[in-house]
Amino acid sequence: MDIQNTQSQMRKGVLEFCILSVISQGEVYPSDIVDKMKAANLNILEGTLYPLLTRLKNAGYLSYRWVESNSGPPRKYFVMTDEGHAFYDALESTWKELADAVHALTQPSETIEQLESEENQTSL
Numbered sequence: 001m002d003i004q005n006t007q008s009q010m011r012k013g014v015l016e017f018c019i020l021s022v023i024s025q026g027e028v029y030p031s032d033i034v035d036k037m038k039a040a041n042l043n044i045l046e047g048t049l050y051p052l053l054t055r056l057k058n059a060g061y062l063s064y065r066w067v068e069s070n071s072g073p074p075r076k077y078f079v080m081t082d083e084g085h086a087f088y089d090a091l092e093s094t095w096k097e098l099a100d101a102v103h104a105l106t107q108p109s110e111t112i113e114q115l116e117s118e119e120n121q122t123s124l
Helices: 003-024 030-039 046-058 082-106 112-122
Strands: 062-067 075-080
Touching (some): 003 075, 075 082
16 A cells, blocks of 8 residues: 555545634635645645635635735635534534544553543533
8 A cells, every 4th residue: 555645645534624724713815725734734735725615615615705916916815604614613523523533543541431431521
């Protein structure tokens, strides 16, 4: 098996969630998304980002507005819609469940039974 292919697939699996996470913090220009992703060591090309933004907009999760620029063409700034926030909240919940499950399976000192016990104690 090719490790780079597996790593790439893992990154692709969380890409949409990460992009929505950036946009959930406020209105953003696509190059700002690229910069934040790079800063987090999740490199993304604009050729990957723009189709994803369009798909999310067409699904009703994002809207945008045009802003005139002094140094070139107008810029498109994206913001999350109410439906987008609900979608993001669902993804965030799924991410937390998945991260907890992966953590439980990859930490030899913790067993699933210990984590279930801790979860049951916090829900009481």
